[in-house]
Amino acid sequence: MPWNDEYWEKEEVLPKKELEELQFKRLKNALTRAYDHVEFYRRRLKEVNLTPEDIKRPEDIVKIPFTTREHFAQNYPFGLFAVPKDKIVRIHTSSGTSGKPKVVGYTAKDIETWANIVARCLYMVGVRKGDVFQNISNYAFFTGGLGFHFAGERIGAITIPAGVGNTERQIQCMIDFGTTVVHATPSYALHIKEVVEEMGVADKLKLRIGCFGAEPWSENTRKRLEDAFNIKAYDSYGLSEMNGPGVAFECKEQQGLHIWADHYFIEVVDPKTGEPVGEGEKGELVLTALTKEAMPILRYRTGDITILENEKCACGRTHPRLLRILGRSDDMLIIRGINVFPSQIEHVLMQIPEVGDNFQIMLTRQNGLDEITVRVEVRDEIFTGEIWDLKELQQRIQERSTGKAKRVIDLRSV
Ligand SMILES: [Zn+2]
Numbered sequence: 001m002p003w004n005d006e007y008w009e010k011e012e013v014l015p016k017k018e019l020e021e022l023q024f025k026r027l028k029n030a031l032t033r034a035y036d037h038v039e040f041y042r043r044r045l046k047e048v049n050l051t052p053e054d055i056k057r058p059e060d061i062v063k064i065p066f067t068t069r070e071h072f073a074q075n076y077p078f079g080l081f082a083v084p085k086d087k088i089v090r091i092h093t094s095s096g097t098s099g100k101p102k103v104v105g106y107t108a109k110d111i112e113t114w115a116n117i118v119a120r121c122l123y124m125v126g127v128r129k130g131d132v133f134q135n136i137s138n139y140a141f142f143t144g145g146l147g148f149h150f151a152g153e154r155i156g157a158i159t160i161p162a163g164v165g166n167t168e169r170q171i172q173c174m175i176d177f178g179t180t181v182v183h184a185t186p187s188y189a190l191h192i193k194e195v196v197e198e199m200g201v202a203d204k205l206k207l208r209i210g211c212f213g214a215e216p217w218s219e220n221t222r223k224r225l226e227d228a229f230n231i232k233a234y235d236s237y238g239l240s241e242m243n244g245p246g247v248a249f250e251c252k253e254q255q256g257l258h259i260w261a262d263h264y265f266i267e268v269v270d271p272k273t274g275e276p277v278g279e280g281e282k283g284e285l286v287l288t289a290l291t292k293e294a295m296p297i298l299r300y301r302t303g304d305i306t307i308l309e310n311e312k313c314a315c316g317r318t319h320p321r322l323l324r325i326l327g328r329s330d331d332m333l334i335i336r337g338i339n340v341f342p343s344q345i346e347h348v349l350m351q352i353p354e355v356g357d358n359f360q361i362m363l364t365r366q367n368g369l370d371e372i373t374v375r376v377e378v379r380d381e382i383f384t385g386e387i388w389d390l391k392e393l394q395q396r397i398q399e400r401s402t403g404k405a406k407r408v409i410d411l412r413s414v
Contacts, residue, residue: 010125012317013260026290034296037082067300072102079287082158092143094240104240105294114243118151121249125234126312129156136162136184143244148183167195181209186217190368193228207231214337248322263291268308337372
């Protein structure tokens with residue numbers, strides 16, 4: 001139940017000093033649990049002659065080695081769990097490197113904690129009991145669907161597991177059920193906007209609030225969405241390694257995303273050196289999960305580039321803010337909210353004997369939806385027939401530039 005009319009939980013407005021004390025206490029707990037129950041972390045800490053007792057102040061966290069997504073692949077599927085398997089009540093996965101998905105497990109308490117964190121975010125932007133919340137998000141494996149779903153129900157909103165796709169039906173549902181709140185990727189929301197305009201039903205919608213995440217979007221897109229749907233549009237940030245959605249979320253001030261310091265230890269580092277950047281400087285977000293029972297993750301390199309703002313926010317919340325996610329520190333592509341690595345595409349292509357060594361990934365945006373086109377080189381041997389479309393295929397492939405191919409061409413403008 002909400003703490004009061006404005007804040008879901010009292011922790012949102014804890015005085016800064018108390019918040020930092022709580023954060024450090026939880027960091028020590030998470031570190032001890034990881035060391036005691038996860039072989040991977042015990043080994044990593046021993047390699048640098050560290051025990052949890054050596055972390056005496058928050059600044060000491062830099063002594064702990066980073067965790068990367070390669071470590072998820074190495075410990076696939078359950079190697080990072082800190083509890084026996086019979087304590088796990090749910091598993092989500094997300095795309096990882098080398099073809100292995102990243103596996104994240106949750107205890108019953110983790111599910112509770114996570115639902116509360118996301119409820120805190122939705123309540124912050126004004127979602128209340130009585131709202132009709134259409135969750136236009138992928139429910140399969142991905143954390144975006146259930147992560148928001150449980151939070152909507154927890155607040156007492158009528159929560160509709162709409163999933164993605166079937167745009168006209170989504171719009172009809174908005175009209176018939178009187179949807180007031182939506183959650184979607186910004187690119188899909190732009191597509192919905194176009195279909196709403198084609199159908200000429202904009203005046204039949206009762207939307208107030210839109211939550212958008214899972215891919216970077218601009219102030220331009222915010223304005224387009226707010227104008228088209230007559231809503232306030234809020235940015236949402238999360239990653240499955242840190243529960244899923246709810247890690248950071250914009251408040252009504254729309255001046256950056258509050259990142260919840262009672263559940264995550266937050267660092268910003270130089271992506272090349274791994275050293276902490278100065279106050280207000282751009283760098284890679286590194287997160288430690290403080291309250292996860294099943295998987296206490298230490299110093300995770302998110303790959304997301306951002307700037308951390310520590311100034312107090314006008315909304316009264318004391319948690320720092322991310323000034324939007326500016327991009328990725330590596331080559332990961334986000335296509336319709338799903339993470340895709342060129343190496344995964346390569347992995348698939350290279351298993352096909354007819355495919356040559358060169359390929360090119362083209363990204364475009366059509367009707368607000370990301371489109372991915374993969375151009376591949378095909379070996380000569382398969383061009384024995386006279387079938388016209390094979391010749392056409394050959395012609396297209398010959399258009400590729402010679403020399404070292406640039407493998408990703410991103411023609412999308414955010
Ligand atoms: Zn705020």
